[in-house]
Amino acid sequence: MSALNLYDTATREVGVFKPLQPGQVSIYVCGATVQAAPHIGHVRSAVNFDILRRWLIWSGYDVTFIRNVTDIDDKILQKAVIEKMQWWALAMKYERIFNSAYAALNVMPPTYEPRATGHITQMIELMQTLIDNGAAYAPGNGDVYLEVRKLKRYLTLSGQKLDDLQPAADVDAGASMKKDPRDFALWKAAKVGEPSWPTPWGAGRPGWHLECSAMAHTYLGEAFDIHAGGLDLIFPHHENEIAQSEAAGHKFANRWLHNAWVTQSGEKMSKSLGNTLQVDVILQRVRGIELRWYLGSAHYRSMLEYSEAALDESAVAFRRIENFINRATELLGEQPTPVVNDAFCAAMNDDLAVPAALAGISENLRLGNQGITDSDLTIVAKAASEIRGALQILGCDPLDQNFAQSAPANVNEALDGVIHLALKERTAARERKDFAASDAIRDGLLELGITIEDTAQGPRWSMTEKS
RNA sequence: GGUCGGAUGGCCGAGAGGCGAGGCAAGGGACUGCAAAUCCCUCUACACGGGUUCAAAUCCCGUUCCGACCUCCA
Numbered sequence: 449m450s451a452l453n454l455y456d457t458a459t460r461e462v463g464v465f466k467p468l469q470p471g472q473v474s475i476y477v478c479g480a481t482v483q484a485a486p487h488i489g490h491v492r493s494a495v496n497f498d499i500l501r502r503w504l505i506w507s508g509y510d511v512t513f514i515r516n517v518t519d520i521d522d523k524i525l526q527k528a529v530i531e532k533m534q535w536w537a538l539a540m541k542y543e544r545i546f547n548s549a550y551a552a553l554n555v556m557p558p559t560y561e562p563r564a565t566g567h568i569t570q571m572i573e574l575m576q577t578l579i580d581n582g583a584a585y586a587p588g589n590g591d592v593y594l595e596v597r598k599l600k601r602y603l604t605l606s607g608q609k610l611d612d613l614q615p616a617a618d619v620d621a622g623a624s625m626k627k628d629p630r631d632f633a634l635w636k637a638a639k640v641g642e643p644s645w646p647t648p649w650g651a652g653r654p655g656w657h658l659e660c661s662a663m664a665h666t667y668l669g670e671a672f673d674i675h676a677g678g679l680d681l682i683f684p685h686h687e688n689e690i691a692q693s694e695a696a697g698h699k700f701a702n703r704w705l706h707n708a709w710v711t712q713s714g715e716k717m718s719k720s721l722g723n724t725l726q727v728d729v730i731l732q733r734v735r736g737i738e739l740r741w742y743l744g745s746a747h748y749r750s751m752l753e754y755s756e757a758a759l760d761e762s763a764v765a766f767r768r769i770e771n772f773i774n775r776a777t778e779l780l781g782e783q784p785t786p787v788v789n790d791a792f793c794a795a796m797n798d799d800l801a802v803p804a805a806l807a808g809i810s811e812n813l814r815l816g817n818q819g820i821t822d823s824d825l826t827i828v829a830k831a832a833s834e835i836r837g838a839l840q841i842l843g844c845d846p847l848d849q850n851f852a853q854s855a856p857a858n859v860n861e862a863l864d865g866v867i868h869l870a871l872k873e874r875t876a877a878r879e880r881k882d883f884a885a886s887d888a889i890r891d892g893l894l895e896l897g898i899t900i901e902d903t904a905q906g907p908r909w910s911m912t913e914k915s
Numbered sequence: 916g917g918u919c920g921g922a923u924g925g926c927c928g929a930g931a932g933g934c935g936a937g938g939c940a941a942g943g944g945a946c947u948g949c950a951a952a953u954c955c956c957u958c959u960a961c962a963c964g965g966g967u968u969c970a971a972a973u974c975c976c977g978u979u980c981c982g983a984c985c986u987c988c989a
Contacts, residue, residue, distance in 0.1 A: 460919095476988095478989080479989090480989080481987090481988080486989090489988090489989050490989050491989085492989070493989040494989080497989095504976040521987090522987075523987070523988095578923095593974060603918090606918065606919075606984075606985085607918060607919075608917065608918050608919090608984090608985070609917070609918085609941090611917090612916075612917035612918075612985080613917075613918095613985050613986085629988080631986095632986055633986090645928095653929090655986095656986085656987080657986090677918090677989065678988075678989030679920090679983075679984085679989080680983075680984070680988050680989065681988075681989070682919085682984075683918085683984060683985065683986080684984090684985080684987095685986090685988085688986075706989090707989070708920085708983095709983080709988095710989085711982080711983095714921090714981060714982055715981095715982070715983090716982075716983065716988085716989095717989090718987095718988065719987095719988085745928085745938095746927095746928070746929095747928090749920095750921090750928085751920085751921075751982080751983095752930090753927085755926095755927090757926080757927085757939095758926085758928095758939095760928085760942090761926085761927070761938080761939055762933070762938095762939095764939085765937075765938065765939075768952095771952080775952095799926050801929080801930095803928065803929045803930090803936080803937075804929065804936070804937085805931085806928095806929090806936095806937065806938080807929080807937040807938085808937090809937090810936095810937055810938065811937085814953095814954080817952090817953050817954070818953080818954060820953075821946090821953060821954065849961095878948085881948080883948060883949070886948095886949095887949075887950085890950080890951090894951095899951070899952090900950095900951080901950090901951050901952050902947080902950085902951080902952090903952080903953095908952095
């Protein structure tokens with residue numbers, strides 16, 4: 449088996465992945481700032497790194513996967529005012545919505561999901577270290593800043609030069625307390641009516657970046673394997689995480705992975721453009737497993753240009769695969785055993801080349817369908833096993849219990865019985881060549897969203913989405 | 916201004932020196948009472964201009980266009 453190769457944003461090269469500890473992988477993914485409901489760009493990130501995680505687990509690694517929740521920041525406070533809620537109630541509300549989106553898309557829950565507000569102590573310790581080192585300073589107004597000019601290296605992830613940056617457009621006069629306009633706030637002084645926590649430098653709340661360094665350190669140690677997040681986090685968020693962590697003497701992340709965006713008309717999905725597509729809206733159009741398939745099928749470093757047509761096409765393609773798995777399961781009399789074949793393995797080891805892996809699935813789908821036509825169960829079993837193996841890694845196994853619909857246990861059985869009564873009548877009509885009657889039954893069922901197919905093994909039915 | 920990414924057939928979407936990934940759509944065929952499903956066959960590409968090379972979608976130089984980031988962002 450080939451070794452896993454991954455792209456590293458820091459070196460901008462694909463290279464062999466070697467964990468710091470043999471057999472173990474530690475991953476920190478920047479999760480949600482819970483200030484609004486997720487759009488499909490947010491969950492694309494979750495799906496992409498869930499696929500990475502599943503691949504690492506399949507490859508035999510013991511994976512510790514930390515994905516944080518940032519539950520205190522400027523936008524949360526602003527949003528709380530707008531929605532007339534306590535900031536903590538608002539954060540919790542959106543955290544739940546994020547979690548239900550993750551669940552609908554079969555994203556594995558993280559090993560641990562730390563919240564920023566639960567790690568104030570660790571943040572204060574980190575700031576104390578940075579002040580003791582001379583890397584950070586508290587000018588006395590309650591803010592604490594990192595002094596970026598003192599850093600040995602800064603902006604190496606984004607490849608920029610400090611002097612090339614446009615100076616931050618700080619609005620408040622407090623910015624003048626900075627030694628350099630490019631210094632960033634580790635900690636922000638309390639304002640009236642805003643939540644705060646006591647520190648040796650005054651009461652306040654975390655700046656945006658500090659929480660990730662503190663939590664990564666807490667759960668993964670001073671050095672860990674992979675830090676991941678969206679492309680737009682490279683600067684400033686990840687640069688600043690690196691800056692404050694390295695200034696505290698931590699090696700921090702060994703490798704950086706960034707997923708690309710979901711775009712519309714070539715433009716990144718964002719609130720300010722008003723072009724966001726919320727997950728719950730899309731889930732009225734397609735099922736969770738179909739949305740996951742769509743989001744996961746492009747390479748994680750490629751922009752995914754959203755369109756309804758592309759989403760629909762992707763969903764139809766997935767249903768073909770699902771249909772084959774279901775038919776194969778019926779024919780074989782048992783669920784196919786998942787098998788990861790060499791082609792899939794090679795594709796995934798090449799920087800998670802999912803699109804290349806999909807070509808292999810298509811090939812197997814063709815062979816498997818041919819096997820069904822020929823009633824060659826050996827071929828059907830092989831194809832179904834290999835497809836299911838791939839689908840499991842992609843988190844899109846239609847037989848996965850996480851995608852099962854909730855309904856009374858006997859509903860499917862009862863429905864099956866009712867449909868078979870109708871099919872019996874239809875078969876009788878066909879035997880007496882009364883095709884008008886047999887077609888009427890089939891059309892009637894179709895109107896209810898039930899598709900009838902005549903096969904060599906007799907009629908079979910399946911539920912389809914009513915359009 | 917600085918940094919980064921992109922442009923591939925009707926559409927989506929890989930590839931990164933040599934054999935045209937794959938899917939969808941379209942056309943033809945097989946199967947079928949009709950349909951659905953399935954299978955087979957066919958077709959259409961590398962933004963533009965130079966260069967390197969036996970060979971360029973791929974490397975180099977230049978150009979155009981699109982997008983992202985520059986302390987709010989997945």
